[in-house]
Amino acid sequence: MLIDYNFNIANMSVYKKSFLHAGMFIAAIGVFTIITMLLWNWLMPGLFGVQYIDFWQTIGLLILTRLLFGWGRHMPYSHHHGMRKKWAKMTPEERKEFSQKFRHHNHFWEEPYKKNEQNTTSSL
Numbered sequence: 001m002l003i004d005y006n007f008n009i010a011n012m013s014v015y016k017k018s019f020l021h022a023g024m025f026i027a028a029i030g031v032f033t034i035i036t037m038l039l040w041n042w043l044m045p046g047l048f049g050v051q052y053i054d055f056w057q058t059i060g061l062l063i064l065t066r067l068l069f070g071w072g073r074h075m076p077y078s079h080h081h082g083m084r085k086k087w088a089k090m091t092p093e094e095r096k097e098f099s100q101k102f103r104h105h106n107h108f109w110e111e112p113y114k115k116n117e118q119n120t121t122s123s124l
Contacts, residue, residue: 033062034055034058035051036061037053040053040058040061
């Protein structure tokens with residue numbers, strides 16, 4: 001049997017590509033699961049006195065964390081990235097207007113601004 005050293009994924013059929021991608025996906029999940037399992041079994045019993053876990057319990061733990069904490073989509077970065085694009089297209093006047101419009105949008109920021117306004121008026 002001859003070995004083809006000029007392996008090129010572009011020349012593969014869609015059927016073979018899908019099997020290659022599925023195999024790589026399963027291998028990546030397996031490697032990630034093993035790394036998580038080894039880290040858990042190394043750290044958690046010594047730190048917190050919990051039991052060791054096996055491969056399938058680790059997969060269950062990973063699925064549970066994804067269900068509880070999300071699948072990694074719609075992260076805050078994507079929202080901020082869109083705002084950066086909008087901010088870059090604004091003129092200086094539009095930026096100032098936007099900043100003034102949303103200055104008191106969050107109640108967390110509202111209180112420090114009120115304190116600063118009181119301090120400036122009382123010192124006059």
